[in-house]
Amino acid sequence: MAGSDTMSSENPPWYETDERGEILVLEVPKRLKSHPEIVRRGLQLEPVLPFKIGIVYLTSHLQPPQYVVKVLDTSTEEREIYERLWQAPSPHNHTIPGEITPPDAGHPILITPYLTDCSLTCVLKPNPSDTLGLFVQLLEGIEYMHTLRIAHMDLCPDNIVITSHLAEQPRPDLIPNRVYIIDYGSSRQLALGPGSQPAITIGPSQVYLVHPPGDLKHFDPYSWDIYCASHTMRQLFDVCFF
Template identity: 35%
Template sequence: MSSSPEPVMSMAKIPDWLLTHPELRKRGLVVHEPSLQPTEWCSEGPVYVVKAINPSRPEADMYELLDRHSDSPTDHTVPHELIRGERPLLVMPYVAGVEFIITNKSSSILAVFDQILEGVEHMHRLHVAHGDIFAPNVVAATEEDARRDARLTVGRVYLIDFETSQQFERGPGVQTAVPLPNTHVVPPLNMKVFDPFSWDVYCLGVTLEVLVQRVFGSKPADKPWIVCRFAGWLKGNELGCTSVCHCRPTVSKARRVLAVVRRFVGVAEFFTAIFTYPISLSFYKIPQYD
């Protein structure tokens, strides 16, 4: 018996089978423009992204698993429709990069990152490791995105791309190391096996560093030290563990610590605003009238 054909992965041309896909036609979707990902194409609008799912990978199964828990407020899976078939498709609304909802305040990036942690923690409670967390796999709805699709919430963070995700019998702090999938983040010490839940946390640290650079720039003096310190804590000091890894915190512990950090940052920004307010007034000259 022959296996299901894999999607054509070309950015030069939208494959004919996608242009004539009966399920897309049934929904009135006509794709016309390749997007940034090699297996995703934007439909006319642009409102939707249509992703051709590789049938040899577990992504479709992961979406179905997460769908069974989509009523949880901690679920951060992007709204979508999974179309099963010989060539499975995922249809989802276009959502902007997460950096578009972050301001140049430490409190802003930490609030957004807490949402990312919440989404990953939700997956870890289901014993699911994402496997490929990095900045482009985290998106967030802007006001424009939410206007185009009512399923989106302004300012909410969503996780995408579960091609390398996997569910395990054991959860964080118990699961031993497994072979690393092909990922965008380079593993420390050139490791080939990793505790999958600890790997997610390491990738979260790298992702936070990338977001800091995108929002605040590459100069060390411009980066908020407390955010950078938190990212470094997530990355940990890798010792090359081949069993259960204790080189970095679990996502749940990271969220508890982040809650304390956010309170500290909030107080610091409050007093900074108070002390700088009189200074800003001193530069304002009251107009004189004859």
């Protein structure tokens, strides 16, 4: 039987534990289920396994179309970056559309459409021209962020999604066959643009999937994005054709 919500602070991860204090990874924490916006929308949530436990959830597959529900960490710039990018319409903007719950509705929650992982897209459509098209869109989105002096800092296949296989469009502003960039939890708004910004320290969570060359720990953040993008494209290319 479930015990109680536990968390180190107001910020995620939020966990449900049993009477021994062990985390119940298949349980949605009561605090999230009772969040005013989750209740108001009547959303039934499911955990996302094995990653992002206590942070990211999906709405039930029995309530299509599905959405991603993420408990935001207010110690990061994620909320400000999403809102800033949403307010900067451009054909080069590849930020996934969505919304963040209003300030008077409790802890901020991000709600975005649940889209297809780009790795799956490569498996289903192993066509060189399609794959190159994905890469062009990804680089276009990164370049656009950089013009706004935003560095993503965590580009990887898991943070690149696409609308190509949606049976039902959950939002009218989604563009078919478009690559979208997600997860700005590690992202930074910078004082200077590409070519002028000094190096910053890359955190341990940011090198978990992408090992920096020469074991370097300090990078121009814009260059780090490009390095991670090239690593991501190589992974997707390998999934498609090898």
